[in-house]
Amino acid sequence: xxxxxxxxxxxxxxxxxxxxxxxxxxxxxxxxxxxxxxxxxxxxxxxxxxxxxxxxxxxxxxxxxxxxxxxxxxxxxxxxxxxxxxxxxxxxxxxxxxxxxxxxxxxxxxxxxxxxxxxxxxxxxxxxx
Numbered sequence: 141x142x143x144x145x146x147x148x149x150x151x152x153x154x155x156x157x158x159x160x161x162x163x164x165x166x167x168x169x170x171x172x173x174x175x176x177x178x179x180x181x182x183x184x185x186x187x188x189x190x191x192x193x194x195x196x197x198x199x200x201x202x203x204x205x206x207x208x209x210x211x212x213x214x215x216x217x218x219x220x221x222x223x224x225x226x227x228x229x230x231x232x233x234x235x236x237x238x239x240x241x242x243x244x245x246x247x248x249x250x251x252x253x254x255x256x257x258x259x260x261x262x263x264x265x266x267x268x269x
Contacts, residue, residue, distance in 0.1 A: 142177075142178075142190065142193065142226055143222075143225040143226055144174070144177065144178050144222075145174055145197075145218060145221065145222055145225075146174070147167070147170060147171060147174060149218075149221070150170055150173075150174060150214065150218055151164075151170075153214060153217040153218050153221060154207060154210055154213075154214045154217070156217065157210060157213035157214055157216075157217045158209070158210045158213065158214075162207050162208075162209075162210055162214070163207065163208040163209065164206060164207055164208075165205065165206055165207060165208050166204075166206050167206070169204035169205070169206035170201075170204070170206040170207075172200065172204060173197060173200035173201045173204050173206065174197075176196045176197065176200045177193035177194070177196045177197045177222070178193075179196075187252075189256065190223065190226045190227070190228055191228070191256040191257070191259045191260045191263070192252060192253075192256045193222070193226075194219050194222050194223050194226075194228075194256070194259050195252050195253075195255035195256040195259055196252060197215075197218060197219055197222055198215050198216070198218075198219040198240075198241070198244055198255060198259070199244055199250075199252065199255060201214055201215035201218055201219075202215045202241065202244045202245040203244075203245075211245070212241050212242070212245050215241055215244070215245070216237055216238075216241045219259070220237075223259070223263055228260075228263040228264065229263060229264055230259075230262045230263050230264075231262060231263065231264055233262060236261075236262055237262060240255070240258050240259070240262070
């Protein structure tokens with residue numbers, strides 16, 4: 141069963157990533173980003189894998205610009221925690237994570253399958269250590 145993040149989780153991650161309480165421009169955009177990975181269509185998950193769900197979360201937080209500042213930092217923090225909660229912890233590769241978040245944020249990487257593949261490359265497989 142997939143574990144999802146809450147709005148309070150997201151706000152806590154933002155405060156940690158920013159070192160201060162985030163200034164939220166639009167709570168609805170944060171809630172929308174949180175809801176996207178759990179979307180179902182006709183009873184089927186719109187994003188059937190953990191990495192696709194994580195990609196949807198990352199893309200939505202980056203693209204929605206719900207915070208006045210810190211959207212990219214929040215996007216990575218939330219995505220990393222989502223992956224950990226669902227058994228796919230990211231390896232510590234700050235440069236690769238940074239490059240991925242910037243590419244998604246700038247729109248040079250838009251395809252959700254490609255974002256999911258990049259996230260899969262950054263995560264450990266259960267049992268891999």
